[in-house]
Amino acid sequence: MTRHYNLLLSYTWEYDQEFAERVKIIFNKLGLSVLVFTDNEIESTKTLIESEQISFDAYLDRASDVDERYEPIAILLSKTNTYLINPQKVAEKVIDKGYMHNEALKAGLPLPLSYIIPPLDEQKDYYISENILNDIGKPFVVKPCFHTGGGEGVLKNATHLYDIIQSRGNLPEDSYLIQKKIYPATFFDKRAWFRILWAFGDIYISWWDDERFIYQEITNEEYECLKLSRLEEISRKFSGLCGLDYFSTEAAITESGDIFVIDYVNDQCDFRLKNNHPDGVPEAIVDGFIYSLIKNILKV
Numbered sequence: 349m350t351r352h353y354n355l356l357l358s359y360t361w362e363y364d365q366e367f368a369e370r371v372k373i374i375f376n377k378l379g380l381s382v383l384v385f386t387d388n389e390i391e392s393t394k395t396l397i398e399s400e401q402i403s404f405d406a407y408l409d410r411a412s413d414v415d416e417r418y419e420p421i422a423i424l425l426s427k428t429n430t431y432l433i434n435p436q437k438v439a440e441k442v443i444d445k446g447y448m449h450n451e452a453l454k455a456g457l458p459l460p461l462s463y464i465i466p467p468l469d470e471q472k473d474y475y476i477s478e479n480i481l482n483d484i485g486k487p488f489v490v491k492p493c494f495h496t497g498g499g500e501g502v503l504k505n506a507t508h509l510y511d512i513i514q515s516r517g518n519l520p521e522d523s524y525l526i527q528k529k530i531y532p533a534t535f536f537d538k539r540a541w542f543r544i545l546w547a548f549g550d551i552y553i554s555w556w557d558d559e560r561f562i563y564q565e566i567t568n569e570e571y572e573c574l575k576l577s578r579l580e581e582i583s584r585k586f587s588g589l590c591g592l593d594y595f596s597t598e599a600a601i602t603e604s605g606d607i608f609v610i611d612y613v614n615d616q617c618d619f620r621l622k623n624n625h626p627d628g629v630p631e632a633i634v635d636g637f638i639y640s641l642i643k644n645i646l647k648v
């Protein structure tokens with residue numbers, strides 16, 4: 349006999365445990381079923397799937413991008429009727445900042461002036477003229493295209509060609525984005541930097557201070573006054589470009605009121621709760637994400 353669950357959820361990051369608990373609470377409340385597994389249950393889960401003892405409507409994989417031991421589970425489930433949320437193959441392609449920069453430019457999204465530099469391994473003597481750097485302005489930002497997440501390897505205040513040369517040497521197999529530095533305005537006493545979460549067709553926007561990593565919920569007044577529906581348009585366009593079920597985007601508003609998109613598509617969003625961590629995500633957004641999954645993927 350096959351035991352059927354609405355959702356399978358895997359995680360390997362210890363801080364995803366509280367997210368998994370929220371999922372269980374909400375699923376229980378709605379009479380839905382979820383099976384959660386982590387490092388110690390990879391093999392047993394695999395055996396149960398292979399022997400068709402368990403089946404699922406959907407799989408939320410929060411692990412295989414960082415731990416290849418989880419990969420066989422997604423492969424097995426891809427041969428069933430299970431809906432795979434953010435398939436790794438799709439995510440791998442669209443989180444590349446260089447790839448997405450070009451796609452977003454074509455789609456007319458407001459991006460900071462940028463140049464894409466090929467990997468050192470592919471083009472050792474790539475020439476960047478001082479004119480290009482003068483166009484971009486100083487200081488400028490240097491960031492790896494593929495090795496992303498949490499600002500790792502990002503130079504926020506590069507001033508010299510040497511900074512680019514040194515960065516390229518750090519990740520010789522990666523392309524780099526050389527980008528105009530954007531200075532956000534201060535509105536409502538807050539740094540005008542936002543994180544937009546696309547969740548299965550729904551959109552959740554919050555202030556996200558990129559220097560202190562603090563989320564704050566947006567009030568109706570702030571939403572209206574700053575015309576933040578513009579951020580929803582941006583998220584919707586990225587959804588069309590990347591095809592992921594969920595992702596987050598960073599954008600800033602400058603003194604002139606213009607929006608610039610800074611970080612295009614982040615696939616494995618942080619769901620640590622603000623109640624437990626000063627830099628966590630507001631509960632309303634984490635819960636909203638779970639309800640959006642239920643509504644739009646499980647169609648309940």
Ligand SMILES: Nc1ncnc2c1ncn2[C@@H]1O[C@H](COP(=O)(O)OP(=O)(O)O)[C@@H](O)[C@H]1O
Binds near residue numbers: 460491497498504559
């Ligand atoms: N063009 C930019 N202007 C100003 N700050 C930037 C710019 N690009 C990146 N940053 C800063 O660097 C941080 C990390 O860059 P980001 O593009 O978000 O890459 P990651 O994928 O590592 O999060 C951002 O949150 C922001 O603080």
Ligand SMILES: [Mg+2]
Binds near residue numbers: 497498499598611
């Ligand atoms: Mg970022």
